[in-house]
Amino acid sequence: MGALQPSSPTAAAMPGVTEDLALGLDGNGDFDGRRRFYLLLLVPVLAILAGVTLLPICYLVVTSLTPLSLTNPLSAWNFSHPAGNYILLATDARLHQSLWTQAKLSIATVALQMLIGLGAALLVHRETRRPDLLRTLFLVPMVLPPIVVAIIWKVLYSPDISPFWWLFHTLGLAVPAPTTSAATALTAIVVADTWEWFPFTMLIILAALKTLPEEMVEAAHVDGASRWQMFLFVTLPHIRHALLVAGLFRLIDSIKAFPLIYILTEGGPGNVTEVTNYYTFTQAFGFSYIGYSSAITVLLVLLVIALSVAIVRIVEGRATA
Amino acid sequence: MTRDERGIGTAFVRIAVWSLALLAVLPFLWLVIMSFKTADDIFAGSSRLLFKPTLENYQGLFMPDFIRSFANSAITSLVSTTLALAIGAPGAYALARAARRQSRLVGMLILISRMVPPIAFTIPYFLVYRNIGLLDTRTGLILVYLTFNLSLVVWLMRGFFEGIPEALEEAARIDGASLWRTFVVIVLPLSAPALVTTAVLCFLYSWNDFFFALILTRSQAATAPVQVVNFMNYEGWEWGKIAAGGTLIMSPVLLLSIAMRRYLVSGMTAGAVK
Numbered sequence: 278m279g280a281l282q283p284s285s286p287t288a289a290a291m292p293g294v295t296e297d298l299a300l301g302l303d304g305n306g307d308f309d310g311r312r313r314f315y316l317l318l319l320v321p322v323l324a325i326l327a328g329v330t331l332l333p334i335c336y337l338v339v340t341s342l343t344p345l346s347l348t349n350p351l352s353a354w355n356f357s358h359p360a361g362n363y364i365l366l367a368t369d370a371r372l373h374q375s376l377w378t379q380a381k382l383s384i385a386t387v388a389l390q391m392l393i394g395l396g397a398a399l400l401v402h403r404e405t406r407r408p409d410l411l412r413t414l415f416l417v418p419m420v421l422p423p424i425v426v427a428i429i430w431k432v433l434y435s436p437d438i439s440p441f442w443w444l445f446h447t448l449g450l451a452v453p454a455p456t457t458s459a460a461t462a463l464t465a466i467v468v469a470d471t472w473e474w475f476p477f478t479m480l481i482i483l484a485a486l487k488t489l490p491e492e493m494v495e496a497a498h499v500d501g502a503s504r505w506q507m508f509l510f511v512t513l514p515h516i517r518h519a520l521l522v523a524g525l526f527r528l529i530d531s532i533k534a535f536p537l538i539y540i541l542t543e544g545g546p547g548n549v550t551e552v553t554n555y556y557t558f559t560q561a562f563g564f565s566y567i568g569y570s571s572a573i574t575v576l577l578v579l580l581v582i583a584l585s586v587a588i589v590r591i592v593e594g595r596a597t598a
Numbered sequence: 599m600t601r602d603e604r605g606i607g608t609a610f611v612r613i614a615v616w617s618l619a620l621l622a623v624l625p626f627l628w629l630v631i632m633s634f635k636t637a638d639d640i641f642a643g644s645s646r647l648l649f650k651p652t653l654e655n656y657q658g659l660f661m662p663d664f665i666r667s668f669a670n671s672a673i674t675s676l677v678s679t680t681l682a683l684a685i686g687a688p689g690a691y692a693l694a695r696a697a698r699r700q701s702r703l704v705g706m707l708i709l710i711s712r713m714v715p716p717i718a719f720t721i722p723y724f725l726v727y728r729n730i731g732l733l734d735t736r737t738g739l740i741l742v743y744l745t746f747n748l749s750l751v752v753w754l755m756r757g758f759f760e761g762i763p764e765a766l767e768e769a770a771r772i773d774g775a776s777l778w779r780t781f782v783v784i785v786l787p788l789s790a791p792a793l794v795t796t797a798v799l800c801f802l803y804s805w806n807d808f809f810f811a812l813i814l815t816r817s818q819a820a821t822a823p824v825q826v827v828n829f830m831n832y833e834g835w836e837w838g839k840i841a842a843g844g845t846l847i848m849s850p851v852l853l854l855s856i857a858m859r860r861y862l863v864s865g866m867t868a869g870a871v872k
Binding site: 310311312314315316318319321322323325326329330331332333334336337340353397400401403404406411412413414415416417418420421422423424425428429430432433437438440472476477480481484529532533535536539540554557558561562567570571574575577578581582584585586588589 | 608611612614615616618619620621622623625626628629632640641685686688689690691692693695696704705706707708709710711713714715716717718719720721722723724725726741742744745748749752777778802805806808809812813823826827830837840841844847848851852855856859862863866
């Protein structure tokens with residue numbers, strides 16, 4: 278399933294060669310016919326793809342130029358202050374707060390998932406017993422439906438039914454529920470999110486470790502490299518690319534975080550766990566301020582595009598190197 | 599390093615790695631176990647490690663709303679997956695064979711559309727659906743799932759078709775097969791494993807969706823993930839039903855993921871990682 282690779286020059290030259298061959302040997306295929314055939318296959322899918330993705334995004338941008346609110350449908354066509362929502366973005370303190378919360382959540386989860394993922398990958402790489410079972414166990418958190426992950430942590434964070442609080446109770450400790458205290462709510466989300474996604478970074482890093490050439494390891498051994506030197510100068514450079522891709526994917530996905538926050542805290546207490554995506558959801562479907570929430574979303578989309586371009590650059594840079 | 603030291607190191611790795619694996623599955627197992635407990639046992643907590651398993655939570659799910667939500671999940675996921683494959687696979691083939699240069703631009707657009715936060719699609723779809731009566735319909739959900747399924751199919755299948763040697767197709771052409779026939783008779787059967795993998799991924803993404811269904815459905819077309827959340831609102835928290843519903847929702851996903859675990863990560867990262 279190799280994607281994202283730019284075509285090599287030889288591959289690009291191939292169609293021409295084979296087309297000439299076909300032209301000479303069979304009577305029914307000419308170059309134009311082939312072109313038309315490919316076009317016939319391509320045009321519908323590109324049209325539908327653009328229709329379901331590009332068109333809605335354009336509509337989103339148009340809506341972001343209006344003061345549209347669901348309580349006043351006529352405002353959908355009011356373009357008298359097209360920059361109004363964008364000016365509001367600059368002064369909305371709750372939005373700025375949400376961006377800060379988003380930054381904290383993203384940095385904490387990505388850093389933890391990278392560290393735990395890396396540690397777990399190095400350990401799993403060395404474990405020889407039942408490797409397949411081991412990998413399957415680690416797969417569980419990341420393939421569960423996100424709503425089920427949210428339910429699981431809701432259970433674990435509810436003192437009256439959680440096994441942890443049963444333990445605390447037995448030990449005579451009085452621990453408040455982490456999701457209801459402003460000091461710990463965001464940490465509670467970080468812990469749940471890290472549990473859900475560290476297997477993802479782990480599996481990517483593990484795949485990279487598997488491709489580490491045996492000769493390199495042996496050569497380093499012969500040269501008397503210590504374990505640390507081995508890790509720093511042999512292993513780390515080899516998996517650098519995998520680390521980068523895993524981190525960027527998690528970073529982008531962390532912007533979409535929703536079910537955990539929706540189920541565990543609803544953005545609260547106060548708004549300490551209200552990340553930008555959740556704030557947008559509240560503005561759009563809680564307060565019905567569609568125009569303004571569209572403007573925030575445009576901001577998020579631009580951010581995601583920048584990060585995606587970075588991924589493509591890294592992957593292609595490596596493919597051509 | 600002496601043999602003893604190495605032995606201790608290996609033992610340490612073994613303990614650490616299996617403890618971590620246990621940490622990954624224990625929270626999930628806790629929910630499954632909870633789904634077989636009576637309300638009494640749930641609130642008695644871990645003090646009753648030994649309990650008499652019951653099916654009453656599952657029996658409690660046998661009501662029209664929940665059954666319908668499960669059917670909605672299955673129908674929307676399956677139909678959207680099928681549509682995405684039927685529309686996307688031929689296009690991916692053409693992209694792989696004819697338009698290698700444009701293919702990069704399309705690839706970039708597809709990657710971006712997969713990365714964009716769902717809210718960017720939900721707002722415009724919500725506005726349009728409100729006007730054309732597609733809110734709270736399965737058709738509406740199936741269409742919106744195409745936003746990620748169609749791009750996933752084009753992306754993954756293009757990569758796969760590029761890997762099939764063209765010589766095979768030329769041989770069929772020389773024997774007088776038309777281009778379409780070559781695609782259907784030669785290329786598609788060769789792609790069966792990739793088609794299945796892609797289909798499973800599409801199914802998983804649709805089945806796991808919560809956000810789109812939360813906003814674009816109310817009751818008639820509500821999917822299982824949305825319906826199970828309702829047990830959290832009405833008449834207090836029905837923990838037993840929540841656990842049983844969660845277990846039912848995750849079982850098909852878990853089975854499919856384990857069956858295709860080798861291809862999961864490369865699919866989830868759209869080929870950026872192999």
